[in-house]
Amino acid sequence: MARPRVVVVGGGPCGFTLALALARAGWGVTLVEQTASGAPRPYRGEGLMPSGLAALEALGLWPLPASVRHRPLAGWAVALDGRSLFTAPEPLGGDRGCWLVEQPSLLDHLRARLEREEEARVLEGVAVRGLLGGAARVAGVVVADGQALAADLVVACDGRSSPLRRLAGLELAAEGEREGLGESGRAAGGDAEGEAVLWFRLAGSAVAPLARWLAGRFLTAVGEGVSFALFAEASDATLRLGWVAEPGVAPLADASGWREAWAAALPAPAAALMRTLPLTAIEGPRRFPVRVGWAPVWHRPGLLLLGDAAHPMRPVRAQGINMALRDALVAARLLGPLATGQDNPSAGASTDDLHAAIDGCLPRVAAARLPEIRLLQELQAGEAGLGALLRQVGLLRRTLALSAPWSGPLVRARWIQRQHRLRQGLPGALPLPK
Numbered sequence: 525m526a527r528p529r530v531v532v533v534g535g536g537p538c539g540f541t542l543a544l545a546l547a548r549a550g551w552g553v554t555l556v557e558q559t560a561s562g563a564p565r566p567y568r569g570e571g572l573m574p575s576g577l578a579a580l581e582a583l584g585l586w587p588l589p590a591s592v593r594h595r596p597l598a599g600w601a602v603a604l605d606g607r608s609l610f611t612a613p614e615p616l617g618g619d620r621g622c623w624l625v626e627q628p629s630l631l632d633h634l635r636a637r638l639e640r641e642e643e644a645r646v647l648e649g650v651a652v653r654g655l656l657g658g659a660a661r662v663a664g665v666v667v668a669d670g671q672a673l674a675a676d677l678v679v680a681c682d683g684r685s686s687p688l689r690r691l692a693g694l695e696l697a698a699e700g701e702r703e704g705l706g707e708s709g710r711a712a713g714g715d716a717e718g719e720a721v722l723w724f725r726l727a728g729s730a731v732a733p734l735a736r737w738l739a740g741r742f743l744t745a746v747g748e749g750v751s752f753a754l755f756a757e758a759s760d761a762t763l764r765l766g767w768v769a770e771p772g773v774a775p776l777a778d779a780s781g782w783r784e785a786w787a788a789a790l791p792a793p794a795a796a797l798m799r800t801l802p803l804t805a806i807e808g809p810r811r812f813p814v815r816v817g818w819a820p821v822w823h824r825p826g827l828l829l830l831g832d833a834a835h836p837m838r839p840v841r842a843q844g845i846n847m848a849l850r851d852a853l854v855a856a857r858l859l860g861p862l863a864t865g866q867d868n869p870s871a872g873a874s875t876d877d878l879h880a881a882i883d884g885c886l887p888r889v890a891a892a893r894l895p896e897i898r899l900l901q902e903l904q905a906g907e908a909g910l911g912a913l914l915r916q917v918g919l920l921r922r923t924l925a926l927s928a929p930w931s932g933p934l935v936r937a938r939w940i941q942r943q944h945r946l947r948q949g950l951p952g953a954l955p956l957p958k
């Protein structure tokens with residue numbers, strides 16, 4: 525049987541890990557990524573849960589080399605109305621903690637590994653514009669310059685806005701994003717739009733004292749009219765601040781207003797450090813509209829959706845990269861053996877038989893992944909609901925803040941309990957490591 529050929533569209537965490545795993549399994553792989561090689565990629569987070577680390581490990585990619593900047597997360601902290609409610613050190617009583625892994629250096633590492641594989645190639649700076657094949661079966665892709673890339677299978681790992689999902693006529697069951705909101709650009713001051721996260725970067729030597737105060741923790745702070753996450757990047761040089769913009773609520777318009785709102789929600793030592801931060805250290809924001817959903821159908825003959833393309837996740841408790849890695853692992857375990865004839869009913873048979881074997885696998889990938897995705901989206905919605913309650917009910921927030929010395933440990937114990945599934949994923953959702 526000839527080596528099956530796959531075109532993987534999208535060089536994010538899902539696309540690169542899947543492409544690498546399939547190439548190792550003996551597939552001929554072409555990965556197509558629209559961002560040009562070396563071009564800066566927008567910040568897409570770096571929090572990896574034990575669930576994502578387990579997938580990397582099963583793929584033979586964990587531990588990571590030193591060239592990929594990564595470090596363990598020290599813990600979590602929650603502050604309400606300027607008082608510390610609790611701190612919870614990693615690994616929250618479990619075996620394995622969360623890590624921060626810088627995405628661009630992870631993707632560079634995966635690209636380098638992929639390029640070492642026989643029959644694997646990476647096309648960067650090339651956007652996919654269309655699908656080959658008729659209504660019966662997808663037969664490859666057409667890229668921006670009109671070149672056709674034929675394949676036995678196309679895997680769309682092209683992110684939450686997935687052009688391929690649209691081209692394939694597949695839809696999300698639910699979307700939290702209002703029409704017409706772009707993903708980038710500076711948020712217009714004073715606008716009132718849909719639910720979104722405004723991402724700021726706090727950079728330069730002036731942020732060092734605040735980074736020292738954070739001590740490697742992920743802080744969530746909620747105060748009057750403000751709710752944000754603050755943490756240091758994997759490289760430790762820069763802080764990221766994600767401000768939850770409520771639907772219909774106009775965010776403050778200028779940097780000194782933002783800085784004061786953040787300071788008011790932080791415990792005293794951090795508030796003082798925030799107030800002395802030069803305004804020039806504050807970059808952004810980039811508005812990232814919240815989009816949540818899942819495609820009830822992930823496949824058509826010859827095409828599979830994976831990662832954000834199949835199920836954009838809510839930005840709560842770092843799930844998107846983790847679920848994308850787990851999708852890639854499961855898909856590779858089911859599709860990989862088709863390259864060698866192992867587990868393949870069509871070994872030595874015709875192209876039609878190979879296509880039938882591939883198409884028979886696609887619903888199994890979706891069926892293996894959907895229960896975990898649905899569970900985690902529900903858990904994320906629950907966490908987001910609690911966050912909204914704290915933002916909106918001042919009396920509850922103030923009561924917890926004022927009673928923190930005794931309410932903090934109770935809330936912390938319940939919080940740690942709730943994190944278990946969000947960190948580990950659904951038991952049995954992954955194939956065992958080989």
Ligand SMILES: Cc1cc2nc3c(=O)[nH]c(=O)nc-3n(C[C@H](O)[C@H](O)[C@H](O)COP(=O)(O)OP(=O)(O)OC[C@H]3O[C@@H](n4cnc5c(N)ncnc54)[C@H](O)[C@@H]3O)c2cc1C
Pocket residue numbers: 533534535536537538539556557558559567568569570571572650651652653681682683684686687723812830831832833837839842843844845846847848
């Ligand atoms: C600010 C921010 C912070 C985040 N923080 C975290 C976090 O800490 N932890 C976590 O788990 N998740 C986080 N996420 C979510 C996470 O980034 C995504 O869920 C994850 O990247 C999904 O991986 P993916 O490979 O499915 O898609 P993506 O990473 O979105 O990759 C899709 C790729 O497809 C390419 N592409 C799109 N269209 C085409 C085309 N037509 N032709 C060729 N290429 C195309 C894109 O350029 C892109 O490189 C964060 C997201 C954001 C925006």
